[in-house]
Structure formats: C-alpha cells, structure tokens
Amino acid sequence: MSESRLSTGDAAPDFTAATDNGTFTLSQARGKHVILYFYPAAMTPGCTTQACDFRDSLDALQSAGYEVVGVSKDSPEKLAQFREKEGLTFTLVSDEDKAVQEAYGAWGEKKNYGKTVVGSIRSTVVIDPDGKVELALYNVKATGHVARVRRELGIDA
Template identity: 60%
Template sequence: MTEQKRLSPGEQAPAFTLPDSEGKPVSLSDYLGRSVVVYFYPAAGTPGCTKQACDFRDSIGDLATSGYDVIGISPDKPEKLAKFAAAEGLNFPLLSDVDRKVLAEWGAFGEKQNYGKTVMGVIRSTFLVDPEGKVKKAMYNVRATGHVAKLLRELPA
C-alpha cells in the first residue's frame, strides 16, 4: 500500500464548503468557536453506514452535552443524502463530496483493504475538531458498529 495523507492532532483541519442534503453550502468555518465531530463514511443507506449514522443520531444529546456538533460526509449526491436522512430521522447535517476532494484532503479516501484485496475507496474515519479549527483527534479505519459509544467514552475533556 502506498503512503497516504493522514491528519494528526494539532494540525489545522482542512477547510471545506460542501452542499448538504438540501443543496445548501456548509463550511467547516461555520463551526468556528464550537467543537465538531467530522466523520467520513462510504455510502448512505448501506448497512454499516446506516448503523453508524443512527448511532450518531441516538447519541447527539450526549455529544451536544460534551460540546460537540456532528457532520457526516460521503461521496453521495445531495438527493441520496436527503432520502437517507429522512428515512433514518438523522438530526445532523450530511454533506456531499462527490469529487472526493475533501475526503482526500482529510486522508479519508485512498487505498484500503476490502475482503483481502487492495482497493481505492472511502476510509471510514472520524475527527474531533476543536473550536479553533484544529484537529484534536484523528481516527482512521474505524468500525461502523460501536464506534460512537467508544468515541463518547474517549472524548477529551
């Protein structure tokens, strides 16, 4: 596998502006002054991504109590994100990165192992970004199931 970009704690989080499920632009800079969980997932509506999104949905109160907003990003088109958000009652923005540029800048797109083969794709990743826009924690190759509960246990004070 080739060397891939990875973000590290203390680095400035790469800026982005992407359309949400309604086509409205959302920027990371909209969250300056607040902590945010930015998570990248492969495809809306698939079993693992649905489980992960629903875990974030069900934990949004605990995350908010800890001072965190949530943003989900995938290469899906806004229309697919809208259907996904409506079907699952999601209570946080889903953003569309169809050209995978933001995914790549965050190190969440590249070579990965899939059933023993090396393929190019979305690397399920989660980042904690502090109120100044710096990466507080970078987690790559996270599991879809149980990840949010683990994240809540490990949230930095």
C-alpha cells in the same frame, strides 16, 4: 491520491460543500467542537448503523458542545433520502469529487473482503473550537465507533 492523514494539533482543512439542504462551511463552525465522520455510502448496512448511533447519541454529544457532520461521496439527493429514511438530524455533506475526503486522508487504498481497493476510508476527525484536530481515528469499525469516540472525548454514555 494522497493519504495525508491528520494528527492531533494539525490545522483542519477548511471546506465548503453541498449538503442535502444547502451548504456547510467548516470555518463557520469555529467556536464549536465538530465531529467530522467519513463513511463510504448512505443506506448501506454499516453506514446506517454508524449514522443511527450518531443520531442516538446526538443529545449527549451536543450537550457536551459537539456538532456532528457526516461526509460521504453520495449526492445531495441520496443524502436527503438517507436523512428521511433514518430520521437523521445532523448535517450530511456531499463530497462527490472526494476533495474533502482526500484533504482529511479519508480517501485511498483500503482492504475490502481481502482485496485492496481505492475508496472511502471510514474515519472520524474531531476538530476543536480553534480549528485544530483534537482527535483523528482512521479505518474504524462502524459498530461501536460512536461509543469509542465518546469514551475518547470523555462524554458519558
């Protein structure tokens, strides 16, 4: 378990992973900006807040040329329930073996209610059309995060 966090300019690790309705391969999104956000678990309060914020900002993000992809260790079946329950319209990736989270530095030690635990680190990595990291944010808060991403990327509210 390594915490190899990515920095601006790094090559974004390519991956193919299951989604709730097929598969997603990062390299097939070349030519677009991709907001890859990592969250601990579907249908928990913070993760639902964050997913709904991305859902509610999707038009503005897509208009600015960004595709949103959520990644968690949830099964494709649980992701399908999450999509249905919250009306999510962006790609949800299942990373049950945590390989994608590990490649992006989004799996490792974190503080949870004062205890050190190993798990998903709420993070966002924005990838440019050439497959390089444009922005990498780690240990982010669920509330207000999408507004911060929009500010950092210069996308008007």
